[in-house]
Amino acid sequence: MNITSNSRVGEIATQHPLSTRVFSRHGIDFCCGGGMALADACEKRGLDTDVVISEIEQTMAAPEASAVERWDSKPVAELVNHIVKQYHEPLHEELPRLEAMVRKVYRVHGDKEPVMLGSLLETYLHLKAEVDEHLREEEEVLFPAIVAGKDKPAPLLNAFVDDHTSVGADLKRIREITGDFVVPAAACNTWTALWHGLAALETDLHEHIHLENNVLFPRVTAG
Ligand SMILES: [Fe+2]
Ligand SMILES: [Fe+2]
16 A cells, blocks of 8 residues: 555554554554544644655665564454454453443542542543443354345444443543643542553454454445
8 A cells, every 4th residue: 555645544554554553652542533534633732744655765764564463364253253352352341340440530539630530430431431332242143143244234334433432532531631641640540540451441442442443433334
């Protein structure tokens, strides 16, 4: 794929998986905003498109680039299995772990930072409830239907894409509340670990949503 300013962000991320490192570094939304042209996404973030293209080309030339899995060319059932093993199963442990940490930091330090930690607790609980329900629906309803090759469930897929957009908005809010996950000078160990855990959750959910929105769902509807 020859990358130009008109290339779609999600398409670049699909065909060159390492490009997501460049997108994450610059805060370019490649999962929910994957349908946007690269030039528009760069303009939104105040970035020079040519510089971003050259950074992506550098990742494409990296020695490990050819060894990275291309999920757009794998069987759909294998992709579904990968999503469940790589993203869903760890979330079932990670979401409650982070909830306990958010609650603890709010309980211990809420008097010092009531607005920030109160908004964080509220937004995190909203995100967690949404993701828990969403994972359950994917695992119990959507993924079995996709693997069984049932009729293209386009309206059903739209509801899942809407959920992803809502999760993306919560992640953005958490990034704002936490000041881009920069650990405050006075933070204790749990607070520090929480900020790192939330940053990792964001990276992971962006990759996860990208694989569903830009790789899995288009294949199902095209299928
Ligand atoms: Fe999922
Ligand atoms: Fe999903």
